[in-house]
Amino acid sequence: MLPLAGIRVLDFTWVVAGPVATRILADHGAEVIKLERKPGPPGERQRGLQGDLHRNKLSIAVNMAHPRGLEIARRLAAKSDLVIDNFSARVMRNWQMDYDSLVQLKPDIICISMSGFGHVGPRASYVSYGPTLQALSGFTLLMAEDNGEPAGFGYSYADMAAGFTGALAALMALWHRERTGRGQFVDLSQFEALVSLIGPAMLDISVNQRAQEPPGYSSQETPAAPHGVYRCRSLPDDNDRWLVISVRSQSEWERLVQAMGSPEWARHPRFRTLFLRLQNRRELDRHVESWTMTQSAEDAMALLQKAGVAAGLVSNGMDICERDPQLQARGFWGTVTLPDGTQTKVTGVPIKMSATPGSVRTPSPHIGSSNDYVLGELLGYSDAERHQLIAEGAVWP
Amino acid sequence: MFDAGALSGLRVLDLADYRAHLCGRLLADMGADVIKVEPPTGDSARRIGPYVNDTPHPDRSLFFWFYNLNKRSLTLDLMDPEGREILLALAKSADLIIESSQAGKLDVLGLDWSTLHGINPALILLSITPFGQTGPYRNYQADDTVLTALSGMLYVNGSPGQRPVRPLGLQAYHSAAYYGAIAVMCALFARERQGEGQWIDVSMQEAATAAVEHVAGSFFGERRIEPRRGTLHWSRYFRVGKCRDGYILHCTLGDWTSLVEWVAADGKARDLTAPEWHDVLYRAEHAPHLFDVLDDWVRDYNRDELVERAQALRLPYATVRAPEELFDDEQLKARGYFVEVEHPELGRTFRYPGAPYQFSGTPWRVYRRPPLVGEHTAEILRNEVGFTPDRVRALARAGII
Structure with missing residues (x-):
C-alpha cells in the first residue's frame, strides 16, 4: 500500500x-x-x-x-x-x-x-x-x-x-x-x-560582511585540488565530453597520480601537498586536463573510481537517460x-x-x-x- | 496562539555527515528533537569554513551553523563498543535515524537495519548516500560536484563548447536532503497504518537527477540532448542582458505591446514592431535575434532604473543581483525572512537566513542556536539514557563521549 x-x-x-x-x-x-x-x-x-x-x-x-x-x-x-x-x-x-x-x-x-x-x-x-x-x-x-x-x-x-x-x-x-x-x-x-x-554564503555575508565571489570550481565543501571539470577525448560524434575529478586526501592524490601513469610533472614539489596543490591549482588543472584529453570520459571515470578517486562523467541527456549504469541498475x-x-x-x-x-x-x-x-x-x-x-x-x- | 511544532514529539538521531546535514535541520526547524551524534573530536563540518571572523574553531564554522541550527549535540565514539551500546539504547526510543555512511558500513558497526529493526520495530532508518545502497556505483566516491555531473545538473549550464558551469551551493546534497525529509514523512504515515518503521534508501544522484527540469523530458519526448545555450533559458523566454552598471534578466513572457512600445519610444525596436512578434511562440523561435535587439536597447540604462520601469509595466524583468543585496531586499524584510540567533558565548546575535515556508499554525522556528561540540551529551545520557553523573564522567575520561 x-x-x-x-x-x-x-x-x-x-x-x-x-x-x-x-x-x-x-x-x-x-x-x-x-x-x-x-x-x-x-x-x-x-x-x-x-x-x-x-x-x-x-x-x-x-x-x-x-x-x-x-x-x-x-x-x-x-x-x-x-x-x-x-x-x-x-x-x-x-x-x-x-x-x-x-x-x-x-x-x-x-x-x-x-x-x-x-x-x-x-x-x-x-x-x-x-x-x-x-x-x-x-x-x-x-x-x-x-x-x-x-x-x-x-x-x-x-x-x-x-x-x-x-x-x-x-x-x-x-x-x-x-x-x-x-x-x-x-x-x-x-x-x-x-x-x-545558499545558507553558508548568506551567513558569510551577514557575519563576516564578505561579498561573495563566483566560486568557479573551488570546492564549496572541504578543500580539494585537483577539483574541477576537465575536457576529455571526443567521441566520433561528440566533442563535448568532460569529467569532474575531486581529490582531497593525500592518498587520493597518490592514487590519482598512479592512475594517470605517474607522469613526470606530478612529482614536482609544487604539487606535493594539498596546500601547495591549492596554491598552484591553475597549473595543476592544465596538467590534469592534458591527461584527460587523451581519455574517454567514461573510461577515465571507471579507472579513477576503481582507484578510489571521486570522478564523474558530465552526463548529457542521453548519458542520463540511456547510458548511466547506476540509474539503470536501480x-x-x-x-x-x-x-x-x-x-x-x-x-x-x-x-x-x-x-x-x-x-x-x-x-x-x-x-x-x-x-x-x-x-x-x-x-x-x-x-x-x-x-x-x-x-x-x-x-x- | 500557535500549536507546538508540526513535528514535535519526533525523536531523531542524526548520524549523517555534512553531505546530509540539511535533512535533520529541516525536521528540527519544525520541532523535531534532532540529536546530532558526532565523534568526540567534533563533526567534520566544524572544520569547513567560512568561520566567524575567519578564525577556524569547531564552534565557529558558519558552514556547520547553517546545517545544524536547532539540533542538540551528543558526542559518541561509534568505533567503541560502549559507544555503540549507548547509541542502541537511544535507538530504542527514537523515531528516526539519519545516516550517510558508505553502503555496508552500518553492518560492520553492528548498526545495520535488521539489528535496529529488531530492537525498535517502529524505528525508521534513512540512508542518504551518493549512489544509494545498490548498483554498480554503490561504493564509488563522490562530492557534490561529481554528483552534479552525474545527474545532468552540470552539463546544461554555460556556453556551447565552453566548460560547463557548476551550480552554486551544494545543490545535489540539498536535493537529496529534501527528498530524504519527504521520505521520512511518507514513512511516518505508513507507520501510522502498519505500526512498523522501514528503511529508506535515498541516492543523491537520483535526487539531483529529479531536480533537473528539462533534460529527461526532452530526451524521452523528442530524443533531444539538451545543449548549453549561454544564458538563454531552455524555454527561450529569458536571457541575461548587460546594462551600464550591471546585469538584468530579459523576459519576453509579459505584455508584448508594453515592451515593444517602450523599446520603440527609445528608438531601438528595429524589426520588433512587426506583428508576428506578438505571437509568443514566434518570440521563442527567434529568441537569439530578439534578445540581441533587446540587449542593444538596455545597454545605456542603469540596471535598477530599467527593472523598476519594467515592473511598473508588469513586465517580469529582474535584476541579476549579488546575494549581498538580499539583506536589503524590501520583500524579504517585509516578511521577516531573516532571523536573529543569539550566540551567548560569543556575546552576539547573528542574522541567519530564515524559513523556506511560513506555516500559520505551526511556524518554522529558531529553537536553539547550533550546538557546541558535545553540548548536550551529559543532559542526554543522564535524562534520556538514565546514566549516573559518575558513569558519564567515566565515559568522558575514556574518550567515548
Missing part, C-alpha cells in the same frame, strides 16, 4: 514548481486532482516534461469563470485534505478559494500557496518565474563563466527546489493534522525557498503506458522505501479525463446534471 493512500489533493498548480510538488505527493499515493481549463487536442502533454510532471494525477476541466464552476471547486475542496496553488496571492482570494474562505467549508483544511514572493510584502503581487528568482537571489551572478560573465542555470532549478520544498511543507502540515486534527495555511514564497538553499526511470498503447519513460521516484515504495503508475492525464469520476462518484452529480453543467459551460467535456 502506498503511504499517502487516502489523502486527496485539489491541485490548482501550473507551469512547473507546483506540479513538481504534487507529482511527489502523487508518486507516494495521494489522489491528486488537477483542476484545469479547457482541454486541448487528444494526446497532448503525454510525453516530455509535461508527461513527467503530471503522471499519476487525475484531471478535471472546470471553468472557474462560471459560477457553477466555482461551486464545483468549492464542493471538491470540502472533500479534499489539501488545496494547493502557485498563483500570486489575489487569484485564490478572488475565487473565494483561499484558506480563510475554505476553512468555513472544512475546518481542518490545509492550504498551501506556492507564490513567487509570498502572500504579503510589497512584491506579493509580482509575477515571477524560475529564471527571475535565480537572478534575484544571486545564483545567476555567482554561476559565472571562466571569463567572469554570469551564466546561471540553463533551466529553472528554482521551480524544482520550490517543488520539493512545497511537497515537504504539505506533508508536515498533513502530519500535524493527523496528530491534532487541525489544518492550517502555508505561505510558501518560492523566492525564500531558493534563498534558503531502475530509476519510470515507464507509463499511454492510451494509444505506446509507452514512454518518465523521471522516476528518487526515494526507495523498503515497505511502501512510491511508484510511477498512470500517464499524464488528458485534461478533463476524470470528470466522470470526480463529478459523479465524488461529488454526486447525476448524469443529467453533468450534461447540464457542460451545456452551461461550467465544465468542459
